[in-house]
Each structure stands twice: as structure tokens, then as C-alpha cells.
Amino acid sequence: MSNWMLGAVLTIGILFSSACREEEMTPCSIQDKRLVDGVDFYCGNVVDLNRMGANLDYARIVNTQFNSVTAENIMKPAFLHPSENLFHWTEADQLADYCASHSKRLHGHTLIWHQQLPPWMLNFRGDQTAWENMMREHIFQIVNHFKGKVSSWDVVNEAFNDDGTLRNSIWKKNLGSSYLEKAFQYAHEADPAAKLFYNDYSLVINPVKRKAVLSFLNSLKAKGVPIDGIGLQMHLFNGFPENVEISNAIDEVWKNDYLVHISELDISINPFSQALDKAPQEELVRQAEKYLYIFKTYDRIHASYKFGITIWGVGDRDSWIRYFYNRADFPLLFDDNYQPKRAYCKLIADL
Ligand code: XIL
Numbered sequence: 616m617s618n619w620m621l622g623a624v625l626t627i628g629i630l631f632s633s634a635c636r637e638e639e640m641t642p643c644s645i646q647d648k649r650l651v652d653g654v655d656f657y658c659g660n661v662v663d664l665n666r667m668g669a670n671l672d673y674a675r676i677v678n679t680q681f682n683s684v685t686a687e688n689i690m691k692p693a694f695l696h697p698s699e700n701l702f703h704w705t706e707a708d709q710l711a712d713y714c715a716s717h718s719k720r721l722h723g724h725t726l727i728w729h730q731q732l733p734p735w736m737l738n739f740r741g742d743q744t745a746w747e748n749m750m751r752e753h754i755f756q757i758v759n760h761f762k763g764k765v766s767s768w769d770v771v772n773e774a775f776n777d778d779g780t781l782r783n784s785i786w787k788k789n790l791g792s793s794y795l796e797k798a799f800q801y802a803h804e805a806d807p808a809a810k811l812f813y814n815d816y817s818l819v820i821n822p823v824k825r826k827a828v829l830s831f832l833n834s835l836k837a838k839g840v841p842i843d844g845i846g847l848q849m850h851l852f853n854g855f856p857e858n859v860e861i862s863n864a865i866d867e868v869w870k871n872d873y874l875v876h877i878s879e880l881d882i883s884i885n886p887f888s889q890a891l892d893k894a895p896q897e898e899l900v901r902q903a904e905k906y907l908y909i910f911k912t913y914d915r916i917h918a919s920y921k922f923g924i925t926i927w928g929v930g931d932r933d934s935w936i937r938y939f940y941n942r943a944d945f946p947l948l949f950d951d952n953y954q955p956k957r958a959y960c961k962l963i964a965d966l
């Protein structure tokens with residue numbers, strides 16, 4: 616081979632391999648097309664105003680790609696209601712103002728849960744009437760404060776165990792199982808226009824739990840309790856649940872006449888907590904396919920049942936999975952530097 620031919624081959628080789636490397640790092644760029652343009656339902660994320668202020672890339676993604684917002688933590692009881700006679704609105708009000716000025720829907724998360732409760736609530740003492748008044752005041756003040764700004768609420772979060780029984784939370788212990796219907800009624804009294812949701816995890820992978828939740832909520836709805844929809848959290852893995860389980864769960868929920876909110880979507884790639892310093896390419900490819908499957912499957916349900924899909928985090932560095940489960944993981948649409956991952960690019964290209 617002559618010198619120039621060798622040079623040409625080497626140059627092409629270098630160009631080709633750097634193009635591949637480039638392609639691996641940034642499979643597409645955030646251009647004119649926006650995620651929300653490809654779908655006819657609300658597409659949301661958890662938004663942190665501190666991160667918005669600190670990182671332009673984060674802010675650009677939130678501003679352009681999503682039209683619905685959930686607060687990851689600042690609208691939970693421990694933050695909004697830190698002591699019995701004190702409500703703390705500052706950060707949540709700022710988020711509500713941001714949503715109003717940027718035409719984004721704000722979904723409230725969450726009124727009644729067994730986690731992230733303020734200590735005073737955990738230590739509350741009183742008979743059933745005192746508990747009822749306390750719960751009513753908690754729900755009423757919060758929903759009333761955000762009336763007209765928050766369009767929907769996760770009224771009750773994670774009330775069921777995996778075997779389909781009711782979790783023995785402080786609410787169940789002190790109010791019995793009727794706390795759920797009361798919570799929905801109080802929220803409805805405070806804002807009759809707000810859409811009210813029951814939200815939970817494992818409703819896709821665990822049909823026993825899903826059926827128990829549906830039958831419990833159906834019996835409340837039959838009595839006239841105002842429940843509009845069900846939030847399927849969907850903290851999933853590349854390998855499970857199977858796609859068919861996902862479509863079965865979505866179908867079962869709307870067929871029971873509930874709005875469907877895929878409320879906390881993320882897709883983990885490291886179920887066995889391996890030591891990973893970056894995401895393996897083949898897992899990113901599988902992850903992209905799974906995201907696309909979920910969006911397409913959701914999109915085909917009737918418009919009147921679509922409340923939207925909310926992703927639980929913007930860049931992988933923000934994901935709760937890393938610190939909550941203490942494992943390396945890469946479950947979101949954007950990487951640690953807020954560059955698009957294959958999953959984002961596939962949604963943009965194929966929706
Ligand atoms: C998580 C947040 O993402 C974390 O920042 C926080 O430390 C714990 O809660 N199900 C829910 C969400 O309903 O509120 C949880 O959010 C994730 C699981």
C-alpha cells in the first residue's frame with residue numbers, strides 16, 4: 616500500500632471511530648423539535664428551581680421539553696406543613712409562579728402518605744375525631760392555598776402493601792380504612808375543580824396489588840367518592856416488568872374508568888447494583904426501546920383517559936435512584952451533563 620493510501624485509510628479510520636465515539640456520547644442534540652411536540656398528552660418532569668437557577672442546560676430542557684410539572688419533594692407534608700399551626704409555602708409558591716408564567720400544568724404531590732411526614736404528625740395524639748380534624752385541616756389548607764394553581768393532586772400515596780392489604784400507616788391506625796374516602800372528600804371540598812388521584816408503585820409488576828387497589832377504589836367510587844384517576848408510578852427496569860405487563864396494567868386502569876397518569880417514570884439499568892462508572896451501550900439501547908414502548912402504548916389509549924406521563928428527574932445525576940438505593944444507575948432521558956441519551960433521541964425521532 617502506498618503512503619498516501621495508508622494515510623487515507625488511517626484518516627478515514629480515525630474519522631469513523633471518532634464519529635462513533637461522538638455518536639455514543641451525544642446520539643442527537645436538543646434542536647427545534649420538542650418532546651411535547653411528538654405526543655398529544657401532557658409530558659412532565661419533577662422540577663427543582665434551585666437546579667434551574669444553577670444550570671442553563673437543565674433550565675433549557677425543563678423550559679422546552681415538558682409542559683407539566685410535579686414537585687419532587689417540596690409539596691410533601693414535611694415541607695408544606697412543618698408544625699401543626701404552620702404552613703410553609705415559599706418554595707412551592709415559587710414553583711407555582713414559574714408554572715403559571717411558563718404555561719405549565721402543576722400536579723400536586725402528595726397530601727397523605729406514610730413517608731416524609733413532619734414529626735408533629737407522626738407524634739400526634741388524639742381520638743378518632745381529633746385525627747379526622749387534623750387530616751381535614753391538613754388537606755383543606757393545602758388544597759385551598761393552591762386552588763386554581765394546582766390542577767390535580769395525588770391525594771393518597773402508597774396506601775397498599777404488596778399483598779393487596781391496606782398499609783398500617785398512621786392514617787389507617789388512627790382513622791381506619793375510611794381515611795381514604797375522607798381524604799378524597801376533603802380535597803374535593805377544598806377545590807372541586809381539581810382532578811384527584813390515588814398514586815402507588817408496583818401496580819404494573821404486581822397484578823394482585825393492582826386488582827386490590829382497583830376493587831377498593833371502585834367500591835369508593837360506587838359510593839360517590841370523588842376519585843378521578845390512578846397514578847402508576849412506574850419505577851421500572853430495562854428487563855422487567857415485561858412490555859405486555861405494562862400495556863395490561865394501563866388498559867386495566869382506563870377500562871375501570873380512571874384517568875391514567877404514568878406519574879414517576881424512570882427506567883433503571885442496574886438491578887443488581889453492579890459497580891458501573893458509566894452506562895453500558897447495550898443497556899442504553901434497551902432503555903430507549905422501553906421508553907418508546909411506554910410512550911407509544913400510552914398514546915394509543917383514548918384521549919379522555921390520558922392525564923399524561925411524568926418522568927422522575929431530568930438528568931441522571933438528579934435521579935433519586937442513586938441516593939435512595941445507593942447504586943450507580945442511569946434511569947432518565949438526559950445524562951449527567953444534561954446531554955440527550957438514546958432514550959430521548961428515540962422518543963424525538965419515533966413519536
Ligand atoms: C422521592 C424523591 O425523589 C427523593 O428525593 C426523596 O428523598 C424520597 O422521595 N415514590 C414517590 C415519590 O411517591 O415521592 C418518591 O420521591 C419516590 C417514590
